[in-house]
Amino acid sequence: MKPAQFAYHAPTRLEELLQLLADGAGEARVLAGGQSLVPMMNFRLATPETLVDLRRVQALRELSVRAADGALLVGAGVTQARLLREPAVQAGFPLLAAGVAHVGHPQIRSRGTVCGSLAHSDPTAELPALALAHDARMTIARAPRRREFPPGSTNRTQPWNSQSERRELAADDFLVSYYETAVEPGELLEQVAFPPLPDGAGWSFRELARRHGDFALAGAIAVVAPGRHARLVLFGVGDRARRIASVEELLLRAPAADAVPGDAAALLEQIRTQVPALVAAAVNPSGDVHASADYRRELAGTLAVTAIAEALERAR
Amino acid sequence: MSEQLPIRLTVNGAELSAEVEPRLLLSDFIRHRAGLTGTHVGCEHGVCGACTVLVDGEPQRSCLVFAVQADGAEVETVEGLAAPGAELHALQQAFHEEHGMQCGFCTSGFLMTSAALLREHPHPSDAQLLDAISGNLCRCTGYQNIIRAVRSAEAKLAAQAGDGTPAAAPAGDADGA
Ligand SMILES: Cc1cc2nc3c(=O)[nH]c(=O)nc-3n(C[C@H](O)[C@H](O)[C@H](O)COP(=O)(O)OP(=O)(O)OC[C@H]3O[C@@H](n4cnc5c(N)ncnc54)[C@H](O)[C@@H]3O)c2cc1C
Ligand code: FES
Numbered sequence: 138m139k140p141a142q143f144a145y146h147a148p149t150r151l152e153e154l155l156q157l158l159a160d161g162a163g164e165a166r167v168l169a170g171g172q173s174l175v176p177m178m179n180f181r182l183a184t185p186e187t188l189v190d191l192r193r194v195q196a197l198r199e200l201s202v203r204a205a206d207g208a209l210l211v212g213a214g215v216t217q218a219r220l221l222r223e224p225a226v227q228a229g230f231p232l233l234a235a236g237v238a239h240v241g242h243p244q245i246r247s248r249g250t251v252c253g254s255l256a257h258s259d260p261t262a263e264l265p266a267l268a269l270a271h272d273a274r275m276t277i278a279r280a281p282r283r284r285e286f287p288p289g290s291t292n293r294t295q296p297w298n299s300q301s302e303r304r305e306l307a308a309d310d311f312l313v314s315y316y317e318t319a320v321e322p323g324e325l326l327e328q329v330a331f332p333p334l335p336d337g338a339g340w341s342f343r344e345l346a347r348r349h350g351d352f353a354l355a356g357a358i359a360v361v362a363p364g365r366h367a368r369l370v371l372f373g374v375g376d377r378a379r380r381i382a383s384v385e386e387l388l389l390r391a392p393a394a395d396a397v398p399g400d401a402a403a404l405l406e407q408i409r410t411q412v413p414a415l416v417a418a419a420v421n422p423s424g425d426v427h428a429s430a431d432y433r434r435e436l437a438g439t440l441a442v443t444a445i446a447e448a449l450e451r452a453r
Numbered sequence: 454m455s456e457q458l459p460i461r462l463t464v465n466g467a468e469l470s471a472e473v474e475p476r477l478l479l480s481d482f483i484r485h486r487a488g489l490t491g492t493h494v495g496c497e498h499g500v501c502g503a504c505t506v507l508v509d510g511e512p513q514r515s516c517l518v519f520a521v522q523a524d525g526a527e528v529e530t531v532e533g534l535a536a537p538g539a540e541l542h543a544l545q546q547a548f549h550e551e552h553g554m555q556c557g558f559c560t561s562g563f564l565m566t567s568a569a570l571l572r573e574h575p576h577p578s579d580a581q582l583l584d585a586i587s588g589n590l591c592r593c594t595g596y597q598n599i600i601r602a603v604r605s606a607e608a609k610l611a612a613q614a615g616d617g618t619p620a621a622a623p624a625g626d627a628d629g630a
């Protein structure tokens with residue numbers, strides 16, 4: 138199959154890109170890496186009237202560590218491959234590096250973007266789960282709602298108002314449901330900020346896929362600093378990646394592993410006995426040709442226990 | 454027909470200019486407009502890897518890129534590995550010697566993926582090699598000979614470059630690509 142016709146724009150300025158999206162009145166879509174959008178267009182599951190390609194916008198290529206809080210800033214033009222090659226990511230964001238290495242294959246990651254994966258919001262994708270585990274924050278931009286010229290003005294050399302509107306959302310508010318986020322038609326996910334994990338926290342990324350590089354059947358991410366900080370995120374077992382509050386409470390009540398000798402073993406035992414049931418009660422997987430709902434529910438519990446144990450081991 | 458857009462790109466070093474419909478896939482541009490049919494098209498949704506080419510040095514699915522997106526890019530296809538009639542590229546020679554192909558449908562994709570891998574990592578670990586070729590499907594060979602061929606090409610390229618680094622042992626029995 139070949140895609141249906143569409144109009145194509147590849148502007149160089151961010152304001153122009155935002156205006157093109159706004160003018161598209163819901164029929165214009167962002168083209169980032171195209172690794173999810175183009176397959177859908179080849180099958181004509183998606184037939185957008187207009188594509189606005191962000192590849193020429195230099196301002197969206199930002200990939201840096203913010204001095205103020207050490208957060209990793211990733212612009213909409215940053216590919217998954219570039220993120221993995223970045224020394225600051227390998228050194229300072231090992232959970233992100235471990236997780237993104239599971240996204241597809243090198244040929245996909247060389248075009249697919251970090252923000253594109255978040256905006257696409259596949260329930261089995263790694264990046265939305267990584268965003269939750271990192272307490273990431275998303276910046277959404279749009280052109281000003283109305284473009285007005287002063288009456289009688291003839292100077293239209295600056296048609297794009299530089300006062301773009303921006304809002305910032307926490308990952309949990311950004312992700313909505315299956316293939317749905319808080320990004321509205323005409324808007325751009327401009328940037329995502331991943332704060333570093335808390336000092337001394339251990340982490341683990343676990344997923345099971347039928348073949349290397351496939352979308353996961355289910356996955357679990359744990360970030361734990363005993364008694365201080367706990368994140369358990371599951372993906373592939375519901376409409377979107379979610380934190381599991383009941384398990385996080387259990388981990389927060391847990392004493393630091395070295396507080397009392399023997400506590401660490403007792404804690405692990407408690408996790409092994411209690412977490413699978415807490416997970417099973419919190420997730421809502423569906424079955425498909427790859428795995429039944431029951432299998433995914435049980436797998437989620439197993440992956441959660443394994444991830445928490447590994448994160449505890451890595452915690453200092 | 455919808456609006457045509459001008460593009461300029463290099464394919465295997467030769468500069469090409471063309472007017473294309475935005476919906477023209479790079480894979481179709483390469484095959485039908487540039488006449489380079491060594492790039493194969495299998496699934497057209499990014500899964501099989503037969504259409505893999507290098508865009509600005511990185512392996513990419515040409516079926517998931519519009520030709521307009523390749524405006525200004527340097528594209529390399531399997532035809533760029535060795536000129537017609539010239540000596541084969543080390544990878545092509547190794548695939549031949551190690552029986553890294555049967556029907557050959559997947560082969561150009563494997564060659565381009567492996568070419569990119571060996572440029573970035575002249576001596577890849579088993580994990581790097583398997584990760585690289587995991588994005589290419591082969592219905593014939595069972596992959597073991599492809600892995601041997603890449604290891605053999607690694608040694609040939611190292612010898613050509615005269616870096617003297619011994620190649621790692623063949624990873625013939627490494628598990629599931
Ligand atoms: C064979 C194959 C295997 C894959 N395996 C995996 C896997 O294992 N795990 C995984 O997570 N993904 C996988 N993917 C998907 C891949 O990660 C995509 O790159 C990603 O989902 C989308 O990113 P993109 O930049 O390609 O976005 P595009 O395809 O360009 O866009 C996807 C959607 O998001 C919108 N969009 C993109 N960027 C923005 C933005 N900045 N603001 C607003 N909207 C935007 C687009 O309009 C479109 O609707 C795979 C893809 C293929 C083809
Ligand atoms: S034809 Fe492009 S990946 Fe199959």
Ligand code: FES
Nearest residue numbers: 555556591592593
């Ligand atoms: S040789 Fe036939 S598909 Fe690989």
